[in-house]
Amino acid sequence: MTSPDSRKELEHEVVVVGAGSAGIAAAVASARNGADTLLVESGATLGGDLISGLPIDGCRSTGGDWIVGGVAAELFDECRAFGGYVGSIFDRRNICVVMVNPRVMGFAVLRLLKKYGVGILPYTQAIGLAAENGRVAGLELANKTVRLAARAELYLDCTGDADLAVMAGLPFETGEETQPASMTFQFRGLDSRALLEFVRDHPENCGLGENPLVRKTAPELARELYEEGIPKVFFSGEGPLIKAAVESGELFPCSMLALNPNSPDYTCVTVNTTRMVLPDNTGGGALGEAMLALTDQVVQAAAFVRKRIPGFAGASFDGVAPRLGIRESRRIVGEYRLGERDVAEGIKRGDGVCKGGHEIDVHGRDRDHVRLAIRNAGSYDIPLGCLLPKGMANLLAAGRSLSSDRVANSSARVMGTCMGMGQAAGTAAALCAKGKILPRELDIGLLRGTLREQGAILDGTP
Numbered sequence: 001m002t003s004p005d006s007r008k009e010l011e012h013e014v015v016v017v018g019a020g021s022a023g024i025a026a027a028v029a030s031a032r033n034g035a036d037t038l039l040v041e042s043g044a045t046l047g048g049d050l051i052s053g054l055p056i057d058g059c060r061s062t063g064g065d066w067i068v069g070g071v072a073a074e075l076f077d078e079c080r081a082f083g084g085y086v087g088s089i090f091d092r093r094n095i096c097v098v099m100v101n102p103r104v105m106g107f108a109v110l111r112l113l114k115k116y117g118v119g120i121l122p123y124t125q126a127i128g129l130a131a132e133n134g135r136v137a138g139l140e141l142a143n144k145t146v147r148l149a150a151r152a153e154l155y156l157d158c159t160g161d162a163d164l165a166v167m168a169g170l171p172f173e174t175g176e177e178t179q180p181a182s183m184t185f186q187f188r189g190l191d192s193r194a195l196l197e198f199v200r201d202h203p204e205n206c207g208l209g210e211n212p213l214v215r216k217t218a219p220e221l222a223r224e225l226y227e228e229g230i231p232k233v234f235f236s237g238e239g240p241l242i243k244a245a246v247e248s249g250e251l252f253p254c255s256m257l258a259l260n261p262n263s264p265d266y267t268c269v270t271v272n273t274t275r276m277v278l279p280d281n282t283g284g285g286a287l288g289e290a291m292l293a294l295t296d297q298v299v300q301a302a303a304f305v306r307k308r309i310p311g312f313a314g315a316s317f318d319g320v321a322p323r324l325g326i327r328e329s330r331r332i333v334g335e336y337r338l339g340e341r342d343v344a345e346g347i348k349r350g351d352g353v354c355k356g357g358h359e360i361d362v363h364g365r366d367r368d369h370v371r372l373a374i375r376n377a378g379s380y381d382i383p384l385g386c387l388l389p390k391g392m393a394n395l396l397a398a399g400r401s402l403s404s405d406r407v408a409n410s411s412a413r414v415m416g417t418c419m420g421m422g423q424a425a426g427t428a429a430a431l432c433a434k435g436k437i438l439p440r441e442l443d444i445g446l447l448r449g450t451l452r453e454q455g456a457i458l459d460g461t462p
């Protein structure tokens with residue numbers, strides 16, 4: 001156990017806290033650009049929702065253009081090398097997603113961290129932060145055996161919850177009500193042919209044909225899904241299948257039941273449907289209670305899927321994602337606040353360091369769900385200012401806690417965008433460490449040029 005005399009000091013150029021999609025990309029990018037980088041993660045696994053089986057949204061715009069490359073593309077290459085890349089798939093509703101086998105992705109994450117020489121410290125939580133003269137002077141970390149004082153030139157808050165910003169006493173934002181937490185689960189042994197026949201014959205149950213660039217009817221798109229043979233299916237809360245189940249009590253109130261393929265043979269899928277709005281998504285009792293309560297929704301949904309959706313009768317339940325899914329918690333107050341208009345109108349900027357392209361996507365209580373397309377099925381730019389918390393000169397934040405209003409955040413929170421932000425923040429940190437400067441002194445042209453050279457996509461979409 002941690003005791004007061006088991007203390008250790010660590011010194012690195014860059015310390016990244018949080019190993020979700022943003023933190024992984026940040027740490028890889030920082031190390032790739034020559035900074036001695038440490039990645040700290042409170043949990044046992046690295047990758048966050050990259051290893052949950054969910055679709056990786058936001059790597060392509062709804063128009064189909066790739067808008068995130070770089071570290072994300074390298075991770076997909078690693079997955080491909082180990083047989084775990086399922087593909088980049090158009091869901092025939094509105095979006096293009098990347099699907100992977102989450103267990104292979106977990107391995108790919110470790111391979112990439114190793115390749116670039118990132119030091120990792122799993123099972124270790126950042127519990128305190130010392131600040132001096134408007135800068136982070138050090139972090140206090142703790143695990144079972146040791147307390148650590150970690151010092152660096154640059155610190156990256158990729159905790160999803162803006163923990164470092166909060167520990168530094170900086171202001172933050174939260175929604176009056178936050179989006180629901182969800183427990184996703186998997187089925188193995190699906191007969192995807194039978195499922196897709198059902199989709200083809202009953203397109204009214206599915207969300208299809210919302211993309212303005214695709215001028216086809218729902219039945220035509222259902223037939224395309226059937227012919228393509230990939231079980232990426234969105235059963236809509238507005239369709240008769242889910243509606244009747246909710247009204248009869250067979251299913252809890254929900255806006256969707258989404259099936260996401262996780263194996264290249266399309267026999268394994270992740271189901272995303274459960275939901276529970278919590279008073280506090282950042283930890284403690286409410287999360288524990290939700291985890292237990294959501295198991296009832298999983299039981300209900302799994303029974304519904306087996307009974308009502310063809311293809312699942314012979315499939316086996318394959319457990320839940322490694323962690324409870326949190327869509328929304330705290331947002332930093334940064335130099336620039338990404339707004340609903342930036343996202344909805346696909347605003348481009350000369351100081352953009354990555355792109356978002358996922359629709360506005362605010363899950364609400366029960367059946368509430370607000371979804372709005374981005375203009376021209378295009379992309380918007382995220383400036384470095386969204387990643388620079390006001391009040392702490394050597395701290396950057398990337399991932400779902402970016403500086404943004406709630407509506408903009410519902411788009412930028414997705415994993416592809418988080419990886420883009422992570423790569424930008426990690427690269428910025430490494431350039432700052434090399435040049436002995438602070439992020440606000442960094443030449444944006446140099447950052448953008450470096451990002452482009454390393455595969456990031458900053459231009460070229462409507």
Ligand SMILES: Cc1cc2nc3c(=O)[nH]c(=O)nc-3n(C[C@H](O)[C@H](O)[C@H](O)COP(=O)(O)OP(=O)(O)OC[C@H]3O[C@@H](n4cnc5c(N)ncnc54)[C@H](O)[C@@H]3O)c2cc1C
Pocket residue numbers: 017018019020021022023040041042043047048049050054055056057058124125126127158159160161163181182183184272324325326327398399400401413414415416418
């Ligand atoms: C149910 C659900 C469905 C979703 N569906 C999709 C989808 O279909 N497609 C999509 O792209 N996105 C989806 N999202 C959104 C997306 O998964 C997340 O917004 C995104 O993964 C956030 O990444 P992040 O790196 O910012 O944060 P996280 O993934 O939350 O990573 C933060 C990491 O920091 C660690 N950490 C936190 N505090 C500390 C600390 N003090 N010390 C050390 N470590 C710490 C955590 O353990 C965690 O590993 C969904 C989210 C949910 C919950």
